[in-house]
Amino acid sequence: MRWDSELAGVKALVHLFVEPGRLEAVGEALSRFDEVTDVYEVTGEYDIVAIVNATDVTSFRRFISEKLLTIPGIRSAVSSIVLHVYKKGGKVTYE
Numbered sequence: 001m002r003w004d005s006e007l008a009g010v011k012a013l014v015h016l017f018v019e020p021g022r023l024e025a026v027g028e029a030l031s032r033f034d035e036v037t038d039v040y041e042v043t044g045e046y047d048i049v050a051i052v053n054a055t056d057v058t059s060f061r062r063f064i065s066e067k068l069l070t071i072p073g074i075r076s077a078v079s080s081i082v083l084h085v086y087k088k089g090g091k092v093t094y095e
Contacts, residue, residue, distance in 0.1 A: 013049060014050045018075060027048055046078070
C-alpha cells in the first residue's frame, strides 16, 4: 500500500499548550471541527495533540488562524506536517 495514493491533501500533527483549567474545554472544542480526526490529551511537554487533515497548505493555514487559534484556552500551537508514512494502522505503507 502506498501512502501517496491514500493522502488527500495535508495531514498535520498539532501540539497544543493549554491554559490551566481549560484542558477539557479545548479538547471538546477541537473535537467539533471536521478537519480534526483525532484529539489526544497527553503527558510530556504538550497538553493536547490533534491530528488535522486539510485539502492543502492554504486551507491548513486558514484552519489554524480562523478556527484553532480562536479556541479560548489555547496558549500556543506547534504543528508538524506529515511528509511520509512508513507504517499506519499497524501496516507497513512503503514498498
